[in-house]
Amino acid sequence: MTATVPVLTIDGPSGSGKGTISRAVAQQLGWHYLDSGALYRAVGVAAGWADLDLDDGGALVRCTFDTTIAFDESGDELRVLVNGHDATDELRTETAGAAASAIAAIPEVRAALKDRQRAFRVAPGLVADGRDMGTVIFPDAGWKVFLTASAEERADRRYKQLKNKGVSVTMDGLLREILARDARDANRAVAPLRPAEDAVRIDTTGQGIEAVVERVLALLPARNV
Numbered sequence: 637m638t639a640t641v642p643v644l645t646i647d648g649p650s651g652s653g654k655g656t657i658s659r660a661v662a663q664q665l666g667w668h669y670l671d672s673g674a675l676y677r678a679v680g681v682a683a684g685w686a687d688l689d690l691d692d693g694g695a696l697v698r699c700t701f702d703t704t705i706a707f708d709e710s711g712d713e714l715r716v717l718v719n720g721h722d723a724t725d726e727l728r729t730e731t732a733g734a735a736a737s738a739i740a741a742i743p744e745v746r747a748a749l750k751d752r753q754r755a756f757r758v759a760p761g762l763v764a765d766g767r768d769m770g771t772v773i774f775p776d777a778g779w780k781v782f783l784t785a786s787a788e789e790r791a792d793r794r795y796k797q798l799k800n801k802g803v804s805v806t807m808d809g810l811l812r813e814i815l816a817r818d819a820r821d822a823n824r825a826v827a828p829l830r831p832a833e834d835a836v837r838i839d840t841t842g843q844g845i846e847a848v849v850e851r852v853l854a855l856l857p858a859r860n861v
């Protein structure tokens with residue numbers, strides 16, 4: 637019975653630290669981890685490979701059904717295979733993020749990915765990160781967190797992350813992209829980015845990663861629930 641498997645959801649805007657915090661918390665708990673954004677990014681990348689138009693909703697829905705997405709957790713880093721190809725690095729680009737955000741506004745795409753996300757709810761537990769984990773995918777989750785940080789700090793985090801990878805970017809450009817993605821994710825008609833009513837909101841502006849991990853872990857009364 638999957639509904640009895642405990643779930644912690646961590647939603648929030650781009651760069652709020654969802655992935656970093658979720659992975660660390662899942663590791664400490666020994667739980668599984670769902671990076672739901674990777675599914676939307678994978679469809680975006682597959683659509684790019686097939687040269688699909690991001691305005692062609694029908695083709696994007698078919699692409700969602702046709703795209704195979706597999707997570708390989710055997711190494712140090714989580715690898716994502718899209719249609720059998722390791723697309724991990726391509727998935728993390730700003731282009732893939734923007735495509736994912738556009739595709740994610742199509743209700744049929746969201747519906748097609750629902751069961752794939754719920755299938756991650758496997759014992760001993762799941763930490764799920766995204767935009768609608770607490771509101772739509774796992775509304776019965778035992779713990780819900782909504783992470784935020786100022787747009788400037790999120791752009792700064794992304795700047796440092798990309799610079800470390802040798803990617804040439806500007807702060808102004810990143811800030812613009814973050815604000816545009818926030819607006820698209822929060823204003824779409826279906827499953828918009830917003831905190832669940834019962835989510836604990838944590839503003840991570842000026843807070844280090846370890847402090848945020850501890851705050852999230854402290855929400856779970858017994859850490860081996």
Ligand SMILES: Nc1ncnc2c1ncn2[C@@H]1O[C@H](COP(=O)(O)OP(=O)(O)OP(=O)(O)O)[C@@H](O)[C@H]1O
Binds near residue numbers: 794796797844848
């Ligand atoms: N509390 C924090 N303080 C400082 N840096 C952080 C913090 N949380 C995350 N970071 C850093 O910010 C960058 C972005 O974090 P992360 O990828 O986890 O964000 P995200 O919310 O999952 O973003 P996206 O939705 O775009 O995938 C990473 O380089 C990460 O190390």
Ligand SMILES: Nc1ccn([C@H]2C[C@H](O)[C@@H](COP(=O)(O)O)O2)c(=O)n1
Binds near residue numbers: 672674677736767817
């Ligand atoms: N649960 C989710 C997860 C992601 N998306 C969309 C919107 C995001 O801008 C894009 C990329 O997500 P990220 O990898 O940055 O977390 O995918 C969504 O609509 N719902």
